Amino acid sequence: MSTDKTKRAIQHLKELSYLPFTAEQIEFIYDSASFKQRIIELIRQAESRIYITALYWQNDEAGQQILNEIYCAKQKKPALDVKILVDWHRAQRNLLGAEKTKTNSDWYNDERLKNEDLKFDSMFFGVPVNTREVFGVLHIKGFVFDNTVLYSGASINNVYLNQLNKYRYDRYHLINNSELADSLVNFIQHHLLAENVVLPLDVTNRPKTKEIRQSIRTFRKNLATKGQYKLQNTVSFKEELSISPLFGLGNSRNILNRTIKDLFRIVEKNLVICTPYFNFPRSLQLEIQSLLKKGKQIEIIVGDKVANDFYIPPSQPFKIAGALPYLYEHNLRLFSQKFEQYIKNGQLMVRTWKDGENSYHLKGIWVDDTYILLTGNNLNPRAWWLDAENGLLICDPKRELLAQFHKELDYIRRHTQILKHYSEVEDINQYPLPVQKLLKKFARLKADKLVKMIL
Template sequence: MKEIVVNSGEIEFFSTPKQYKQQLLSLIAQSRKRIFITALYLQDDAAGREVMQALYQAKNNYPELVINIFVDYNRGQRGLIGEKASLGNRALYLKLAQQYPKQVNVYGVAVKRKEVFGVLHLKGMVFDDQLFYTGASINDVYLHQHERYRLDRYCQVNSATLANSFCQYLSEQFIDSQLAPLLNQQELPDLIEQKHIINELKVKLKKSTYQVENFDHSAVINDKLTIEPLVGFGRRGNKLNMATRTMVQRARREVVLFTPYFNLPYSLARDVIKSLKRGVKLTVVVGDKTANDFFIANDNEFSTIGIIPYLYEMLLKRFVKRYQNFIDKGLLNIHLWKHDDNSFHLKGLRVDERFHLITGSNLNPRAWGLDLENGLLIDDKQQFLLQKTNDELAGILVHTQRINSFEEIESVADYPEKPQKLLKKIRLTQIDRILKRFL
C-alpha cells in the first residue's frame, strides 16, 4: 500500500493567489532543514526575484538549510512567448549565484528534447515537514504581484512521511542520478551530452514511483484520512492517469472536475459520459476563453498562438451541444469562469465528496501522454474535508456562469476577424489531430 495516514486537521486549503504568495514566503522564512521547490518555471520578474531573494536570505541565515529548486530545463532558458531570444530565467539564477556566497541549487530537468514534446510538470514544495501543493508556478501573475492574477488550487499538508516521499523522489531521480544539470552554473552539457541525459532520464522516469514508509492500517483512527502520492509519465502504465480514470469509473453520486483547458483525453471523456449515463451528477468548472493564458484581447496584436483558446471553446461548444439532454436533466453542469482580465488554472477532481485529486495535471491529452505529472489522491472516508472543499468550490463558482445551452457559447462567426479567418483556414480534422496530441 502507498497511502499515508494524515490527521484531517493537518490539511489546509488556501483560496487566492495572494494567500499563495504570503504562505510561500512564510514557509521559506520558517524552514530550518530543507526546502525543495518543484515548478514548471520560476520567472525572472518581480515576484520571482522576491522569492529567490527570500530563498537566498534563508540560506544565509541558516547555512545548514538545504535548498533545491527544480524547473523545466528548456523553459528555464527562454523568455516568454513572443520575446526575443535570451537566457530567460537562467540569467537571474546565474546573477544571484555570483552575488551570494551560500548557494541555492537550481536544477533544470529536461524530460523531452523540446518543450512542445513534453515538460517537467511536477508540482509540490517541501518546507521541512510541510508539503505545499499547487498547480501554480512562480511569477507575477501566479502570485498576484500586480493587478492581474491567475487562479489555481493551493493545499498544504503537514506530514513528515509525505514530505520525505517527495524529497526522496526528487533526490533519486534528478540529483543522485546526475540527470538534471544545475542552471545556476556557467557550464551546461553540450547537445550530445544533453541528448544522452534525456534518453536515460526518460527510461528512468517511466519506471519511477513515490516511495512511502509502511504503516499499520489497524492504527487508523476516526479523525484521520489517507493520501497516496502519484506520479505519471507517458501513456502506458501511467499511475496518475489510471487513478484519475478509476475515480470517475467508481463514482456513484457526484463528480466535480476542474480543468483550465476543455480537451479531455479520449479515455477520460468516455468515462465521464458513462458516469452521466448511470445517473452521476457531473460539474465541470472550466476557464472561459478570455481566462486562458494564451488569450490575446487585441485583434491588432493577434498571433497564431492566440488561436488556442478559441479551439478549446469550439470543443466545449461541441460537447455541450452533444450532451444537452444531460444538462436538461440536471445531471451536467458546466460553469465558465471569468473575472475581469484574470486567468484560470485550476485542475483536479472531487468524487462522491470523499475522494479528492489535487494535481498539476491539466487533464488533457498533453498532460496524459507527454508531460511528467504528479498529484495527491486523498481518501476522506468520513468527509472531514467536505466543509473545506465546499468553501473552496463556492469561492471558485462566484466568478462563473452556468451554461444552460450550447447557444450561450460563441460560434466562429462571433469571433474577431483574425482568429475567425485563421479558423476557417484550418480543417476540423487538423484541429482534432493537433488538440489530441499537443494541447
C-alpha cells in the same frame, strides 16, 4: 461490464499506498495573495530543507522577491538544503512572443554570482523530460519546507502570486506531514537529482540540449517505468483520513492516469472536475459519457476563453498562441452540443470562470464528498501522454474535511456562469478573423487533432 470496471477500479485504489493524517494537518488556502504570503512565511521558518518543483520560476518582481527570501534564509542558515527544480527547456527560453533577452536560467546564474562570496552550491536544476519542450515538460508540483508540503499547480511569477493586482487562480493546500514531505523529497533525490541529465541552471557553462539528447531519452524511459513515490507506515484504503502521492509519465504504466480513470469509475452520486484547458483525452470523455448514461451528476468548471493564460484581446496584434483559447472553447461547444440533453435536464452542469482580466489555472477532481485529487494535471492529452505529472489523492471516508471541500468549491464557483445551452458558446464564425482562418486551416489539414495532443 461496467460492474467489472468498477470492481477493478476499487481494487486498484486499494493497492495504492496511503499515509494517515488528521484534519488538523491540512489547511486549504483560498487565494493567490495568501499563497504568496505562506511561501514567504515558510521560507523564513525553514530550518533544514526547502525543495521546490515547478514548471518555471520567472525573472519578474514576484520571482525576485521570493528568490531574495531564499538567499536571505541561506545567509542566516548556511546549512539549509535548498533545491529548486524547474523544466530544463522552459528555463532557457524567453516567454512566447517576447523579445529575446536574458533567460530565466541566465538570471539564476546572475543572482548566484551576486552572492558568490557566500559560496553556496547550485540551487536551480533543470529537468529535461523530453528532448524538445513541445513533447513533454516537468509538470511535477509541490514545495517542501522541512516537514510541510505546500501543494499547488502554480509556478513562481507575478500573476500566480498576485503581485501587481492581477492573478492566475489556482488551488493551494498546506499539509503538515513529515512522511509525505520525506516521500516527495526522496523522489526528487533518487529519480531526478541523481540523474546525469538533471543539471544546474545557475551556472555559466550549461551543455546544449543536443549534447545530452540520448541521455534525455534514457532518462525519460527510466522515469516513466521506475519513477514512483515510496511510503512507510501506510494504512489501508478507505479506513481513515489518508493521502497517497502519485506520479505519472506516459500512458503505459502511468499510475496517476489510471487513478484518475478509477476515480471516474467509482462515482456513486456526483463528480466535480476542474480544468483550465477544455480538451479531455478520449478515454476520459468516454468515462464521462458512461457516467451520464448511468444517471450520475457531473459538474465541470472550466475557464472562459478570456481567462485563459494564452488569451490575446482582439485589440492587440494576433499571435498563433492566441488561437488556443478559442480552440479550447470550440471543444467546449462541441462537447456541450453532444451532451445537450444532460445539460437540459440538469444532470450535467458546465460552469465557465471569468473575473475581469484575471486567469484560471485550476485542476482537480472531487468524488462523492469522499475523494479529492490535488494535481497539476490538466486532464488533457498532453498531460496524459507527454508531461511528467504528479498528484495527491485524499481519501476521506468519514468526511472530516467536508466543510473545507465545500468551502473551496464555493470559492471556485464565485466567478462562474452556468451554461444553459451550447449555443451560448461562440461559434468559430464569431471569432476574430485571424482566429477563424487559423482554426479552419487546422481542420482542413486535419492538424487540429495533433495540435490538441501537444498543447
